[in-house]
Amino acid sequence: MEGVEYIYDEHGRIKGVIIPPELWEKVKGELFDPSRYRGIYKGKKDLEKSLRELREEWERDF
Incomplete structure (x- = not known):
């Protein structure tokens, strides 16, 4: 470029x-600007952090 x-x-x-x-x-x-979308990502400033937190909620030790 x-x-x-x-x-x-x-x-x-x-x-x-x-x-x-x-x-x-x-x-x-x-x-990517998550504030342009609806749902749980709207208003999130640190999307990566939010996604990690969501992932941790679903990880289980079976």
Whole structure:
């Protein structure tokens, strides 16, 4: 992608990415926003945490 810069660590692994503001605005609009949906996920700020908590409710030691 044009304008995208990668930041590497001393081992050559990608540690960060710098993207132009125009691209960020486009990508940001495509991110999942649970508040747009109805049900248990509406209003959740940390969806990953909520999903882990729901999973823990159903895990059983049979």
